[in-house]
Amino acid sequence: MTVETRLVQVRTQVLKQNDVVARELRTQFHEAGVCVVSLVSSPGSGKTKLLEETLSTLGASHQVAALVGDLATENDARRLSKTGVPVRQITTGTVCHLEAEMVRQALAGWDLETLDFLFIENVGNLVCPATYDLGEDLRVVLFSVTEGEDKPQKYPTVFNTADLALLTKLDLAEAVEFDRAAAYRSVESVRPGMPVLEVSAKSGVGMEQWVGRLRDRRRQLFPGQAVTRSEEKPATEAGTSASG
Ligand SMILES: Nc1nc2c(ncn2[C@@H]2O[C@H](COP(=O)(O)OP(=O)(O)OP(=O)(O)O)[C@@H](O)[C@H]2O)c(=O)[nH]1
Ligand SMILES: [Mg+2]
Numbered sequence: 001m002t003v004e005t006r007l008v009q010v011r012t013q014v015l016k017q018n019d020v021v022a023r024e025l026r027t028q029f030h031e032a033g034v035c036v037v038s039l040v041s042s043p044g045s046g047k048t049k050l051l052e053e054t055l056s057t058l059g060a061s062h063q064v065a066a067l068v069g070d071l072a073t074e075n076d077a078r079r080l081s082k083t084g085v086p087v088r089q090i091t092t093g094t095v096c097h098l099e100a101e102m103v104r105q106a107l108a109g110w111d112l113e114t115l116d117f118l119f120i121e122n123v124g125n126l127v128c129p130a131t132y133d134l135g136e137d138l139r140v141v142l143f144s145v146t147e148g149e150d151k152p153q154k155y156p157t158v159f160n161t162a163d164l165a166l167l168t169k170l171d172l173a174e175a176v177e178f179d180r181a182a183a184y185r186s187v188e189s190v191r192p193g194m195p196v197l198e199v200s201a202k203s204g205v206g207m208e209q210w211v212g213r214l215r216d217r218r219r220q221l222f223p224g225q226a227v228t229r230s231e232e233k234p235a236t237e238a239g240t241s242a243s244g
Helices: 003-032 047-059 075-081 100-106 156-160 180-190 207-221
Strands: 035-040 064-070 087-091 117-121 138-144 164-168 196-198
Touching: 003 100, 035 047, 035 207, 047 064, 047 075, 047 117, 047 207, 064 075, 064 100, 075 087, 087 100, 156 180, 196 207
Parallel strands: 035 117, 035 138, 064 087, 064 117, 138 164, 164 196
Antiparallel strands: none
């Protein structure tokens, strides 16, 4: 057996094992009635900023929590904790993506049945996270107007494994002479018909549609459920705060 063959075999086994854990997580999430949304993008596209605004808005009416992945630091968890919702950081060390097992371990001690939404921010990377299922219901890929219009063509796998694309930092579009038509052509060329929402977490443009999309998704998944868990029972703390 060549070294290359062995490497491919080990990678296939890792992915298979990840799929097993992701399937278990998905079942667990559905049984608990929590809608799980993951965010993937290149570093700095605005995942945490989007979540800061999303958690603040949705947190006013829903039971919300977040996991956030980075190679190092707890900076993002600290930022998100300021919204008042339960947050935990996953630090991956040298690993450039989150895996289902990391998510499973990070959820230890959280009562998923108290949650309406769980958000998972992946490590900033447009390559590695694409092939790792995390058991989420909705995978969202972000690309910002400052990154160049051809990101979908350059990183097709991440666009093909996501359910929705968010074009972020719309407030900067004019300053960087963003070519909207070219960006849409790029999306269409790798993923015809992919839904795209345009947002600016800074100015608030498009945020209502984004939050509306999340509410719709949860209603589709759990049609018989109350709009929010707090209507069913008193809110309880899902877990400890950052890194808890
Ligand atoms: N002008 C503007 N800046 C934004 C917007 N969203 C995020 N930013 C800025 O872009 C920078 C990166 O945003 P983050 O939210 O930290 O990006 P991220 O994707 O979480 O980054 P990583 O976690 O490192 O991958 C920060 O300085 C944000 O303030 C936006 O809508 N408009
Ligand atoms: Mg971040």
